[in-house]
Amino acid sequence: xxxxxxVRWTVTLGLHKTPKAYEQALESAGFxxxxxxxxILQKVTxxxxxxxxxxxxxxxxxLGFPKSASTADLYAAILAQGGQLCSxxxxxxxxxxxxxxxxxxxxxxxxxxxxxxxxxxCAFHIVRGGDSLWLSSDDSRPNLRWHSGPRxxxxxxx
Numbered sequence: 550x551x552x553x554x555x556v557r558w559t560v561t562l563g564l565h566k567t568p569k570a571y572e573q574a575l576e577s578a579g580f581x582x583x584x585x586x587x588x589i590l591q592k593v594t595x596x597x598x599x600x601x602x603x604x605x606x607x608x609x610x611x612l613g614f615p616k617s618a619s620t621a622d623l624y625a626a627i628l629a630q631g632g633q634l635c636s637x638x639x640x641x642x643x644x645x646x647x648x649x650x651x652x653x654x655x656x657x658x659x660x661x662x663x664x665x666x667x668x669x670x671c672a673f674h675i676v677r678g679g680d681s682l683w684l685s686s687d688d689s690r691p692n693l694r695w696h697s698g699p700r701x702x703x704x705x706x707x
Contacts, residue, residue: 554605554632556705560642563596571595571641575684580644583685589663589671590684593637602639605632605705606656610697620662621691623701627659631706635660640673643702644684650677659703662689675702 565571567647568591582590609618612626624634640658649672650656655676662670665686672689 554607554630554703554706556603557606558643558646558702559601560604560639560646561599561601562636562638562642563599564642565594566597568595570592571579571638571645572610573662574645575641579682580647580681581681583683584638585665585671585702586673587684589673589686592639592663594638595638601631602635604635604639604643604702606700606702608700609695609700612701614695615697617694617696619691620689620693620695624659625693627701627703632656632659633704635702635704637661637663637673640675640686641684642680644673644675647675648682650675650682652677652679655699657689657699657701659701660689662691683697 565574578692606659637660655674658673658705660672662672665671670690673686
């Protein structure tokens, strides 16, 4: 399994002990934070100790769905292929180390969704929109359908 989804990045969780500390680190490094991401960032539980996490990524098609799949189906496929869902802290931690995304590249964090202020279940995504690097979030309900192209980040199979 690990050869199909090799480690692409390693992030250290627990470098920032509070959501506010992540927010300050992101802003001081020049990253932009969408209001929806700022909203769910405040609900993230940060690791108390530093721990390294190896991350892989795959498109919906690479996870076995050539046309489309629901969020629940994608997450089940990640688990069935030896991966794990990320803790929400992976979103801001990965954003802090990824400075070289292609223009208009999006990476969705495969994580348990967090209810935003609007009541919608959201997950983080990392994006380069034009010349700006963003931590954002959007709808990630279990029944939401994804076409074959979006790339999801998850804990790499051991």
